[in-house]
Amino acid sequence: MTKLTPIESEFATTEDAEAYDAWFRATIEARMLSKTPGIPHDEAMARMQAIIDRPKKA
Template sequence: MPTETSTLHARLVGQLKAQATDTGLAADPDSYDAWFRAKVQEAQTDLRPATPHSQVMQKARRLIDGKRQA
């Protein structure tokens, strides 16, 4: 059974691959690799404070509930 971390990782990789496809990077594995590594480096050096999981989930729940009511 996958862990939350592995599930989140799979989602993020899927999103990044979709972005890469949209920008044409998927056709060239070397370009995609460089792009992916740059995205990871960007995330690792981001100095913004972390957002608590509970806060993220509350915001997501409000967004979902708002879409359901629309």
């Protein structure tokens, strides 16, 4: 197990980084192989803007 510093990586160890990378790649591959329709860009942007515009809870 190789420890990483915050300057090198957002992960504490190389194993953490590799586990995240494997999860991320599997998630993207599954989505690319999925037959369900995606969200149109305009709709995705509107959803994100609604989140940004929400008032922050104190």
